[in-house]
Amino acid sequence: MTTECRICAGPVEEFLDLGRQPLSDAFRRPDDTRPEFFYRLAVGVCGTCSMVQLVEEVPRERMFHEDYPYVSRGSAVMREHFRGVAERFIAIADDPFVVELGCNDGTMLRTVAEAGVRHLGVEPSGGVADLAAADGVRVRKDFFEEATARDIRAADGPADVIYAANTLCHIPYMGSILRGVDALLAPDGVFVFEDPYLGDIVEKTSFDQIYDEHFFLFSARSVDEMARRHGLELVDVERLAVHGGEVRYWLARPGVRPRTAAVDALLAEEAELASRVVLDGFANRVQKIRADLVALLTDLRERGERVVGYGATAKSATVTNLCGIGPDLVEFICDTTPAKQHRLAPGSGIPVRPPADFADPYPPYALLFAWNHAEEIMAKERAFRDAGGKWITYVPEVRVL
């Protein structure tokens, strides 16, 4: 199947179909009998600009609303990560104006606010925006797009930094976003964003990075093309270990900042990344993981072993719904996010419970859905291992640890 690229209108060829999927963050009350929303989750690559993207788009208001449950502050590693980012932005200019798209609960901007630096968060999900405001962050409850950007520019002047973490890849209407960046960015300002990296996704076969909210899977090449088409230049890239492997892209107006050697090195590394050979190989490995995971969980059920899920992540919806994993295979999923607890995971209907239930008593097996926080979680849950518990992971392959 071929669709039209959301960046350049070129032909997008589908290479992976992950089936009928629910909204990845729609955790339902057990007594909610309304039909769930489903869409077809499939991924394609643009033959012209090489952008990897979903072939079907979910309306944004279905995903980002008052009850959007993801909060950035849930992970100590991410809190530290964002403190480091904030300190760099504070020092970037005299009296800088820092704008963050998708500021969520204000984890990054709080450091900026506490330093007395001018800032604004743009966040459409009301509940998390309120958390940011309660922490002293100046926040506008809105979707960032061209009109919002023009409004901010008129009210607050140009931005020295426009930043977005795990947000830009969520936004299909990229033309409006980049026209907005152009309207708001100071002549020597930087547009910085970090998102899951296609190179890591392919290398680790981390197919669960693909879900409704992750519309684009960026690479240096596709971002380079995207920037150029919108009067910007990719001037630097940084590989990040967070969230299973990301890249931070630095864009500026042409000629304002020299392009670093890191950009050329990553572009060279990516020579074959968006080829059909590489992407079809990825798709085949996904099907193998699916078959192996279903076989393992079915075998454990037949042997009467309990399996509990760890981390009711948005990513886990892709895995459970692709593999047909329900409460018969995974008893419940424990998660620290209050908004997800005592609800049912999307599509699969697996109950979500507070972390205390994990240890009451420990199950023999835990399926680690939050594998991107594996180190942090395994260190925190040493008692589970001491009690004889085993972790099941499925990225880059199904393993029992």
Ligand code: SAM
């Ligand atoms: N930046 C935070 C982080 O990295 O932890 C939050 C990331 S969260 C996965 C994505 C956020 O983007 C959500 O809080 C969502 O409401 C927000 N978002 C979605 N579309 C947006 C838009 N057009 N403008 C600004 N924020 C948006």
